[in-house]
Amino acid sequence: MVSLRISESLPTLTDQNTLEVTSFCPRNMIAQVLLAALVLGLAAAQQTFVFHTNGTGGVECGKYHRCSTNATCENIKGTHMCECPHWLEGNAKIFCLPHPDHKVWIQSDPHMKNFHNEFASLRSPCRYKVLYLYITDPEKDLIAEVELFGENFLFTGGDYFLTNLTLSTRIFYGTEFMRQAMGFEGNVMKDVDGEGYSYLLVAKSVEMEFSDESDSESKSDIVPEESPLLLYTMDVEEDVLDNLLTVKIYGLGISIYFRPPSKGEGLNNLQLPLVPGAVFSIDDTHMKKVNIEKSQYNLAAWPQGPSLADLAKSLKVSKPVYIQYLMLNNSLPIIPVLDPEPICHEIDTSFQEKCNSTEIQLYMLKTCPSIYADKTFLECLTEKNTEEEYVSAQREFFLDCELSLCLKDAKACEEMKKDMPIRTKCPLPKKIEELDCSSLG
Numbered sequence: 001m002v003s004l005r006i007s008e009s010l011p012t013l014t015d016q017n018t019l020e021v022t023s024f025c026p027r028n029m030i031a032q033v034l035l036a037a038l039v040l041g042l043a044a045a046q047q048t049f050v051f052h053t054n055g056t057g058g059v060e061c062g063k064y065h066r067c068s069t070n071a072t073c074e075n076i077k078g079t080h081m082c083e084c085p086h087w088l089e090g091n092a093k094i095f096c097l098p099h100p101d102h103k104v105w106i107q108s109d110p111h112m113k114n115f116h117n118e119f120a121s122l123r124s125p126c127r128y129k130v131l132y133l134y135i136t137d138p139e140k141d142l143i144a145e146v147e148l149f150g151e152n153f154l155f156t157g158g159d160y161f162l163t164n165l166t167l168s169t170r171i172f173y174g175t176e177f178m179r180q181a182m183g184f185e186g187n188v189m190k191d192v193d194g195e196g197y198s199y200l201l202v203a204k205s206v207e208m209e210f211s212d213e214s215d216s217e218s219k220s221d222i223v224p225e226e227s228p229l230l231l232y233t234m235d236v237e238e239d240v241l242d243n244l245l246t247v248k249i250y251g252l253g254i255s256i257y258f259r260p261p262s263k264g265e266g267l268n269n270l271q272l273p274l275v276p277g278a279v280f281s282i283d284d285t286h287m288k289k290v291n292i293e294k295s296q297y298n299l300a301a302w303p304q305g306p307s308l309a310d311l312a313k314s315l316k317v318s319k320p321v322y323i324q325y326l327m328l329n330n331s332l333p334i335i336p337v338l339d340p341e342p343i344c345h346e347i348d349t350s351f352q353e354k355c356n357s358t359e360i361q362l363y364m365l366k367t368c369p370s371i372y373a374d375k376t377f378l379e380c381l382t383e384k385n386t387e388e389e390y391v392s393a394q395r396e397f398f399l400d401c402e403l404s405l406c407l408k409d410a411k412a413c414e415e416m417k418k419d420m421p422i423r424t425k426c427p428l429p430k431k432i433e434e435l436d437c438s439s440l441g
């Protein structure tokens with residue numbers, strides 16, 4: 001029941017080099033064999049894997065949702081909750097994983113539950129870094145760097161959902177070196193004939209580079225079959241029951257499970273039976289090999305802390321302000337991959353170059369993020385404008401706000417307050433309305 005074919009026209013993708021995997025039935029032996037064959041081909045750069053699934057997930061639970069297949073629905077003090085079986089844990093509406101694994105959840109609207117089991121609201125339309133890990137294994141003469149980015153989209157109604165993930169790695173193993181990056185996205189559509197939903201899951205290879213110091217001829221965009229690095233490549237599969245894109249790096253004990261939201265299908269993402277979201281997990285053995293000094297502190301934090309709340313306190317700001325600070329301050333990739341969206345890139349670089357002290361950065365972040373978070377404003381923005389209009393208007397508004405506050409430019413601030421209601425067709429977010437530009441000096 002599995003067919004592979006090269007597809008030339010996909011609505012969201014321009015690649016000609018696309019492998020399409022259609023499997024509308026639970027995985028069987030044939031599927032396993034075909035997928036194993038795929039893993040080898042996967043190493044080639046510029047490939048796109050497209051999966052179609054229409055699983056129903058597990059039991060119904062509450063008004064709108066269903067649990068993942070391994071979970072049960074429990075009535076806890078009158079509220080229906082999905083619960084993982086006792087030997088597993090997690091957000092049982094997304095996936096259940098073994099206890100010892102360390103997990104970062106990016107769930108529903110989206111909010112994060114990080115390695116430290118701490119919640120963080122991710123209100124930003126620009127790419128943010130979830131984690132950067134530096135893993136060493138002297139026994140194997142191995143250094144592995146892993147970087148994960150998320151990107152949300154602001155939907156009509158003013159809610160964000162995680163639409164894109166980008167995973168990149170750099171691996172040094174003895175004399176061999178590999179660099180790989182993949183982007184993940186998808187879509188949900190209502191079945192034409194009624195109740196069900198169809199999922200489109202996409203994994204796009206962005207970068208693949210292999211070389212061996214001891215062999216100058218080895219430079220390639222494919223990892224040789226005999227190389228130990230094959231175990232460190234990204235293995236992409238689909239979960240046909242729970243409609244999850246599954247990405248594994250076996251050599252590092254890393255898995256990602258990702259279920260996309262619906263893009264522009266007139267479906268309310270808050271009410272989809274299977275909630276959109278993702279989980280990054282790394283097993284305990286490999287978490288212990290993470291060199292914290294050489295890694296970066298991101299939203300994922302560390303299992304043993306410090307927490308986002310502690311660090312917010314040390315800077316004397318609220319946790320939401322600190323989260324916005326981290327998202328902007330540590331947004332630039334350490335492993336060079338994709339070019340970010342231009343306005344977002346300008347927002348990121350201006351944060352470093354124009355907001356030239358932490359004090360000014362935090363001052364700016366007490367006001368400007370209301371452009372990303374003020375619910376009344378976001379509802380209006382997404383209702384009065386087309387998608388194309390509001391996506392650019394929101395980012396330009398933030399950039400204007402950032403520059404006028406960081407450069408203490410009272411005139412630019414006045415202009416922003418005058419222009420933005422026209423540009424966005426909406427009243428200013430409350431915090432911007434209350435901003436006294438003349439106080440900028």
Ligand SMILES: *[C@@H]1O[C@H](CO)[C@@H](O)[C@H](O)[C@H]1NC(C)=O
Pocket residue numbers: 069070088096097
């Ligand atoms: C989830 O349930 C399926 C089917 O019952 C089973 O094959 C699978 O091993 C379970 N997964 C986990 C992680 O326990």
Ligand SMILES: *[C@@H]1O[C@H](CO)[C@@H](O)[C@H](O)[C@H]1NC(C)=O
Pocket residue numbers: 151164182183184185202203204341
């Ligand atoms: C992710 O999002 C961007 C838009 O910001 C899009 O251009 C890109 O193709 C998406 N998909 C992947 C797989 O990276």
Ligand SMILES: *[C@@H]1O[C@H](CO)[C@@H](O)[C@H](O)[C@H]1NC(C)=O
Pocket residue numbers: 024054055056196197
């Ligand atoms: C999934 O799609 C297949 C093929 O179109 C169809 O036969 C099957 O009934 C669908 N399953 C569900 C649960 O909708």
Ligand SMILES: *[C@@H]1O[C@H](CO)[C@@H](O)[C@H](O)[C@H]1NC(C)=O
Pocket residue numbers: 297329330
């Ligand atoms: C903020 O960014 C600067 C410059 O990249 C870096 O030195 C600093 O460690 C970052 N702060 C935090 C808290 O991550």
Ligand SMILES: *[C@@H]1O[C@H](CO)[C@@H](O)[C@H](O)[C@H]1NC(C)=O
Pocket residue numbers: 356357
């Ligand atoms: C920030 O930039 C201004 C000029 O743009 C300069 O006067 C000031 O000394 C700079 N501050 C720091 C901390 O670099």
